[in-house]
């Protein structure tokens with residue numbers, strides 16, 4: 001089964017990238033340590049953090065709590081570690097809203113034509129929509145850029 005994640009505030013930038021890869025990732029910005037741990041245990045999520053205190057908790061030492069302590073302080077290094085340690089892949093990319101963490105729905109081009117910039121309408125064929133924030137996704141330059149960055153992160157550690 002694909003891993004699900006919950007990210008601590010100190011590594012919060014990871015949330016967007018893990019979601020872009022298609023992984024179910026919670027980022028409860030207001031949550032304290034206890035709440036993060038409780039959610040991780042309750043929903044069987046891997047907790048990603050740079051907080052040593054969480055790693056040393058009893059639940060983590062007993063193996064009940066799955067937690068990855070991230071070594072690097074920068075995003076690229078953190079991404080590489082997560083991809084390597086948990087053997088993530090890009091197979092599920094382009095399937096989840098990076099803001100809301102919900103699965104995207106395929107929508108017909110004609111139904112969203114009025115919301116598309118002319119260039120996008122002319123050049124793209126497949127569109128996905130977030131049912132929560134209504135944001136539209138297509139494989140445009142921004143997406144290609146994100147995926148190639150992730151691809152490099154995966155390749156560097158292969």
Ligand SMILES: [Zn+2]
Pocket residue numbers: 097098099100101102130131132133134135
């Ligand atoms: Zn959304």
